Amino acid sequence: MLDMHPCVRVDVDSLMAAQHGLGVCDAIWRIAPGGKADVMSAPHLPKVAGIDPAVTASPHTAAPAPARTTPAPAPPTAPGSVIQDRLAGMVSDLTTLHELTERLARAGDLDTSLHEFLRAGAALVGARRGLIVLEPSDGLGPTATIGLGLGHADLGHIETVPRSATCYGRILDGLPDAQGGSEVLPEPDAPPGTGGFATPVDPRHREVAARLGYAASYALPLTAEATGRLGAAVWLYDEQAEPSDRQRDLAGLYVRHAAEHLARMLEVERSRTRLATLAEELLPSRLPRIPGVQLAARHHTGPRGGGDWYDALPLPEGALGLAVGSVTGSGPSAVAAMGRLRASLRAYAVMEGEDPVAVLSDLELLLRLTEPARCATALFAYCEPAGGPQADGQGSKIILAGAGHTPPLLIGEHRTEYVETSLSAPLGMLSCWEAPSMEIEPAPGETVLLYTDGLLRHTGDAMDRAYARLHAAAAGVPRAAREDPAALCEHILRTVLPDGRPADAPEDIVLLAARFE
Structure with missing residues (x-):
């Protein structure tokens, strides 16, 4: 039988334990800091004259601690604080996604929706510039290229890069292995196959990147369930950087929701165009x-x-x-x-x-x-x-x-x-x-x-x-x-x-x- 002092209290988060498929003891063992279980199961020292030696003496009567020559180790983090930090981070992420999707839902036309999508995506992946290429796979249009922090001349330079040399270009071409992701441009003297490229960087791509001042990119496809591929979005980094795993997860969730909204706005735009054409005729x-x-x-x-x-x-x-x-x-x-x-x-x-x-x-x-x-x-x-x-x-x-x-x-x-x-x-x-x-x-x-x-x-x-x-x-x-x-x-x-x-x-x-x- 486990001998526990009546003053010792053990709290186990049953919800957390259930989510991880743990029993109560397993949850304590996995979450508690190292050595905690051994202390709890160790035999108590014998009482002398009715005084429990495990009870800490009162600070008023305790003898002064000897001077430490080395800093004391940091106290172990309590399991509850770790879980609270994780929950606070999850709540913050959900709040951010809710605000961004609400802003996107208030966009009443395709052009406004594209600009809002590009701005929100840049905030999620930590980029300053980017562009979105709308090119539906059914070929019915409309097609558009919209930039964030890029002028018309900058977009024109980017369009001169061969599609096969960029990640978003391969997405637009519908290549089966084009799923998007990070591309970090290697240094000019770096060997081939470094920096996120399996093949040497296209000279035109390197020239345009140097002209516009970006060193890395992160691209994602825009795919809706009803319409298929709508296009691709890419965000540009001024330095050799890439989004963290948390940023990738948030951006992926937002893009999946935004693609459905953009598909609806695309159909509305097509209906308006057909109606305007009929009226003109x-x-x-x-x-x-x-x-x-x-x-x-x-x-x-x-x-x-x-x-x-x-x-x-x-x-x-x-x-x-x-x-x-x-x-x-x-x-x-x-x-x-x-x-x-x-x-x-x-x-x-x-x-x-x-x-x-x-x-x-x-x-x-x-x-x-x-x-x-x-x-x-x-x-x-x-x-x-x-x-x-x-x-x-x-x-x-x-x-x-x-x-x-x-x-x-x-x-x-x-x-x-x-x-x-x-x-x-x-x-x-x-x-x-x-x-x-x-x-x-x-x-x-x-x-x-x-x-x-x-x-x-x-x-x-x-x-x-x-x-x-x-x-x-x-x-x-x-x-x-x-x-x-x-x-x-x-x-x-x-x-x-x-x-x-x-x-x-x-x-x-x-x-x-x-x-x-």
Whole structure:
């Protein structure tokens, strides 16, 4: 029977013992410092006069310890503190992974996700620079190369290195033995097969590494379960270094999670691209050439795919029809409805284009009968340029009608004003639509700008302030830009949009400018 003093207490972590498949005694033996078990099982010294010699004397009565000539050995680390340190490290790692994956989940598009992935991976492996090459194995694209701490020129230098000479290049080529890992560039005079390379380093690779100032790299493949290989990521070290085992484990866990997120963003990007291509195909491939008028158009499809559209078509006797509109909703159904509405308006414009009210009335009846659950806005203008056969030496004339659409903007050297169309509800909201048309006569050199309300909403202002902002931008068009409708549209976009770039707009944007001579 084990003789233990009643004051001695032995604590055994049952959870730890169970995880390691240990019994209680085995757990004590493996975790306790050396010699602990022997002390516990050693026989007690005999008591003298009822005093246990194993009990330490009180510090108040203990004799002073003799001077030590050598430093005392460090006390052994308690098993509990070792386990606590390991648990604290695991909690810290899990917290870091949770924060990084949360940041990645908040990225709403592919480009932002790639940048966030590259930044987080560099933090995990302890690198300062890196790049990610997106190259899906199915060949459907999109392809992209994004750098962290590397400019476009630096990426161009790296792309001149043969793929077979780099670890990430072999991953992209789909070689069976390419699993990623560390590559440390050996010194120039090092023998072959050192520094992480089984073969001599490619001279171009060595030259690019010296130019960019990196001495080692760590590459990992990007592979998703549903899509297969997406690409490869590589992080660059300024010195001959490589990630530790702990960093490799954390980076591997993060990359596996991030690859699935990037695969979803890749599919979203492909859907957006297909939808934008479909919308562009439903719009005019080119604008007509009509004597006496210059035309220009700008169209941007939002990420969700809206139903904004425009049209410009030649009509009999040298006339011109201009139209802009917007269909409610977003996605493929809205794009399809936009195509049907535009095709119907073209047919009505050819038959009775000189009467815009009749054109919109027929469009209202068609929409109400065929798509009763959908409404739309539209504006149609019948134009007789000054150089046309109907002008008879007179100036240009425009007859227009609008159904719940934003008013056109007349831009000239002496005036910049909105054309006040009659107040009307959108198409599909009334049992019978009919509103009077308006007639204007633009002076030579003036431009009529038609647009959709996506331009105003993207400003982020209230509608009255958005109208004022558009008016101020049109009034400030430089004189040289007034002579070119394309330059006028570009100036409007740069001035009205907060960031000056329609590519970042969340909704559709349409501009159609007609300059009359």
